[in-house]
Amino acid sequence: MNRMDRLLGIVIELQRKGGQRAVDLADRFETSVRTIYRDMQALSESGVPIVGAPGQGYSLMDGYFLPPVHLTVEEAFAILMGTEFVEQQFDPPYSTQAESGRHKIESVLPAPVRARLAEFSESTRILNTRLPAEQRMLELKVLGHIRGALLADKKVRFRYTKPLVRSDKEQETERTVAPYGLVLIQGVWMLVAHCDLRNAIRHFRLSRMQNVVVLDESFERPADFELRSYTPQDDRSLFIHVQFQPHLRNAVLESNHFFMESVTMGTDVVDVILRVRQPEDVLKWVLSWGAGVEVIGPEEFRLQIRREIENMLQRY
Template sequence: MNRIDRLTGILTHLQTKRTIKAIELADRFGVSLRTIYRDVRALEETGVPIIGEAGQGYSLVDGYRLPPVMFTKKEALAFIVAEKLVEKNMDEESNTYFKEALIKIKAILKSDEKDLIGRMDDSILVLDSHPISSQKRQSRNFQKVLDAISERKILKTVYSTFEPKTTTQRTLEPVGIYHSFSQWYMIAYCHLRKDYRTFRIDRFEEIQVREETYVLSKHPKLQRFLDKLSEEQKLFQIVIRVQERGLKFLQNMKYNLGYVSEKKVGMETEMIFMNSSLEWFLRSIIHMTDMLRIVEPAELKISLEGLLADIRNTQDSF
């Protein structure tokens, strides 16, 4: 990169955050700190109003080159979600181009929106990403949850669990959200349980963002909860071999089952899944057991035999 391109890049990068340290710019452009110091001085000499604070970094005078296009808070939050989802979905080259484009978009945000993105970045994580179901309830709830986290406001909710089927009213202090197995989840402190709980966002029957606020800093970081969940949750490795005619039935559901990988083995496709519930996995594929065979674990084979026997007995009783 020649110096003119680097100077332009530094100016653009300076507009993406309130303050940026010299070491961050040096890492970003692959040059030494001394080079960054010279480049910043050159920009100052051309009239760019750069403020340098010891131990803090560089910043531009607020409003410098403020463009006519303005973004709302919701649009600024959408940038974070899009960046994290695209990072998991795109190939490396396309992802690089997307990040470069997003830097240019962030550069025209006002200081308040830049601060918002900085606060929210650690509160949104994508563990894996696959096509998200277009459920209206999830979409409606998602924005309310984002608003509550960004404004540190308490949520008043009605939440329904799947198994067992129960509906409860919950008052929550949201810590953050994460995406896994094609669903968005929220980790929050629950006033009802007096502890932290994980909630699937599409299972909220009602969500109200209250005016009462809470102190986000009193809660641990989102990543800490995810590390703990990973340690506590026992995942089973499931290996099945599927006939060619059965693959089409698995394409739209395999990610919800914890899909990991697949490979061709003779005339079959061997697929590997990681799932916390053998029963749930089995009931999800029971309709196509004539097109696949279970390789492991052994207890899943035994459960299949028992489930098929129960089905026969139930049908014979009618």
């Protein structure tokens, strides 16, 4: 990054985040603290009202704003694709506001940039086909309730449906939770929350929630909880070894299954190691590959697969 780009970046960072220490800016722009000191002096000499306070870092004087930003075609494309993603993945009013913001950005772009951007847009699309339309609308409705509860620090009550281990049936329970945050994982919305029933942090798929009610009861998030740095406890201790036929290699990789620990290409097979809590986590997934996969171990899982196949044969 050249110096002019870095100086502009520093001003944008101060305008966006407020006070920043020199060491933080040095890490952000991958340079030395001494260089940041020189940059701050250069910005001050050029008329940018930089305020420095010992122990607090640098900030911009109140009321100072950058002039309108000139976007490159690539920058405008990235921003507009982001708004299209929000339109599809978020509930109203965010999806509506994203569409409105996209139109505003498009309207102020120079004609040559708009023309080039149209060419980019014609070659790229974002499609969301994970859920049928009716189920998708229900999930977005739940998302709206949860998002409102998060902003108001209110607890939520709902009916939650979860498949039972070693059974084709489902279990339905009523949960009251303190919502800590929403996470979108591979197109699936998950709620991270403290569950009163379990007295611990749990994860809930929004698509499995019903009768969602935002309660009047308030809660306080733990001071040490940060969603961006939160990592759930990994209790997957069982390793399963399966082998796929070589022609399935790309399909296996594209499946990007959550429990895949490693994939190794052998001479005539594809070795895959799965790390799970219990065999049922991947039972249906393994069966879905038919004769193209073989379970190598553990032996108990091989027998479980065999019993399932025998049960299937009884239906034909």
